[in-house]
Amino acid sequence: MEQQRDQWATKIGLILAMAGNAVGLGNFVRFPTQVAQNGGGAFMVPYFIALFFLGIPVMWIEWVAGRYGGKYGHGTLGPTYYLMARERVKPKSALWWGVISGMLAFSLTVLLNSYYLHLIGWSAAYSYFSATGAYFGQNTGEFFGNYLGNHAQVMLFWGITVILLAIAVGQGVSKGIERWVKVMMPLLYVFAIIMVGYVFVLGSPIDPNWSTIDGFRFIWSPNWAYLKDHFATVMLAATGQIFFTLSLGMGIIQNYASYLGPDDDVALSGLATVSLNEFAEVVLGGSLAVPLATAYAPKIVPPDVLAQGKSEALAWIGQKFGLGFSYTSLPNVFVSMGDIGKLFGAMWFLLLWFAGFTSAIAMYNYLTALLEEDLNIKRKVGTWVVLVLYFIAGLPVVYISGYMDQVDAWVSFQLTLLALFDIIVAVYLFKPDNFWKELHQGAYMKVPGWYKPILLYIAPILLLIPLIGSARSLVGATLEWPARLAIIFMWIIGAVESYYSIKRKYGEELEKNEVIIRV
Structure with missing residues (x-):
């Protein structure tokens, strides 16, 4: 038997950690960007459709898979998905489902953090730059x-x-991650609520014709005409955002859920995590950048565009929204605020740092768990091995122009591909009845029966939207050799590691091609 694994000390610690994993830069930077660039209120309709029919089901799938792997002492995807796949296919066939899943999860985590950690570092820097003016x-x-x-x-x-x-x-x-998120997550929400309160009472700071209300109206007024003309594009953006915001298709939800006990609830806990994330994204994230940028439009929109009217100015803001917007245009807003802008800017970027940190800590733990469980490297040593790996992987981001954008496009594709593996392995190969039983094991709520066909049929169909969209964006795109080599190298390492970890523990049943180990 495996030695006793660490577990979450409290239910609130688990929920905050899972929420911290989900709440990231995507809530406060990527979400406003997607809203602004996809017709404002036109974006919100398919967004909630994707949340209900895709986000929540896949979230439950990953919670179930993680807790199941934890029963066998696994917190990484390779061994976990091997165990689930062998319920329907023979161990030798299940091995390759585990290897490919583990390969995708490893490469995703390393490649994503090669640039994500730098973005978090930018936020830390700009918090300091804002405070000092x-x-x-x-x-x-x-x-x-x-x-x-x-x-x-x-x-x-x-x-x-x-x-x-x-x-x-x-x-x-329990003594590290849980304690950190118990401090950082409440602070994140407090900072965000204070800033949202300020935005609500800000009104028209520059021009009476431009107020924060215009920004809120842009987000929350359904733009049916825009949605009709751009339905495919907006639906693709909405489904993609759901994956990013809930941190689906990365293997890190499964990792956190693996530290649950075999009878700990996953149904209500998963739903609570989604709710906390959506509050941070829709209510808080949606109430900051876009309304603030709209109120200060006379300061950031070119005069010739401004003269064309609000619709054209809002369209210009939407086109310019993105990662760079936070570091170029929003600082102009903070400068226009005067001295309070230093405080507001410092809080904004510190909010981004907290959000990014609590997401990155989950991905950091995935790689550490991989070293600890599969290679028997002590946790304290493994954390510094991961730091060195991140340092090496992040060097091209700093020194090679265009590298980050190329890797990011590939990460988006792999993320949706791994989410498809979630459904294939953790539902179909694991068998739907087994999954439904596991979902309700120790559950504090009963998931309605009509959600079962959503899990089996509607979610996979909706998943194909971002998967095909990501694949199309890669068609014709030229991957330069640095990005190409990084992707291939991470695939090889991830595949070898997953194969070794499964073979090491389940070698006998692979040799006999029959299930031997059961918990």
């Missing part, structure tokens, strides 16, 4: 460019972030 009185676009060109400064804030992650993960699940 470093970019006040300067061209904010040039300031951001100069910061990115100062590699020593970039690596400093990256290093601070990753070292803190290593310390938190090295302390374990």
Whole structure:
């Protein structure tokens, strides 16, 4: 029998950790971007459809898979999906489902964090720059460019972030991760609520014709005409956002759920996690960047565009929204606020840092668990091995122009591909009746029976929308050799590691091609 694994000490710690995993930069940066670029209120309709019919079902699937793997002492996808696949196919066939799933999860985690950790570092830097007023009185676009060109400064804030992650993960699940998120998640919500309150009473700070109400109206007024003309594009963006915001298709929900007891609830806990994330994204994230940018439109929108009217100005803001918007245009808003802008800007970027940190800590733990469980490397040592891996993987992001965008496009495709594996392995190969039974094992709620066909049929169909969309975006795109080599290298390492981890524990039943080990 495996030695006793660490487990969550409290239910609130588990929920906050899972919510922290889901709440990330996507809630406060990517979500407003998708809303602004996809017709405002037109985006919200397919967004909630995708949440109900795709996000919640896949979230339950990953919670069930994680807890099931935890029964056998596994917190990584390779062995877990081998165990689930062997319910329908022979062990030798199940081995390859486990190897491919583990390969995708490993490569996703490393490649995503090669640039995600740098984005978190940028947020830490800009929190400091805002508090000190470093970019006040300067061209904010040039300031951001100069910061990115100062590699020593970039690596400093990256290093601070990753070292803190290593310390938190090295302390374990209950004594490390749980304690950190119990502090950081409440602070994240407090900061966000304070800023949203300020935005609500801000009104028209520059021009009486431009107020935060215009921004809220843009988000929450259904734009049926836009949705009719751009339905496929908006639906693709909405389904893609659901995956990013809930951290689906990465293997990290399964990792966190593996630290549950065999009879711990997953049905209500999964739904609570979704609710906390959606509150952070829709209510808080949707009430900050877009309304604030709209109220300060006279300061950030070119005069010739501004003269064309609100519709054209809002369209311009939507086109410019994105990651760079937070570091170039929003600082202009903070400067326009005067002295309070330093505080507001520092809180905004610290909010982004908290959100990014609590997501990154989950991915950091996945790789640490892989080293600890599959290679018998002590957790404290493993955390520093992961830090070195992240450092090496992140160097091309700093020194090779365009590398981050290429890897990000590939990550989006792999993410949706792994989510498809979730459904195939954890539902169909595991057998739907087995899955339904596991979902309700120790559950605090009964999932309605009509959700079963949603899990079996509607969710997979909706999943094909972002999967095909991501594949199409890659067709014709030229992957340069640095990105290509990084992807292939991570595939090889992930496949070899997954094969070894499954073979090491289940070698006898693979040799006999029959199930031997049962818990």
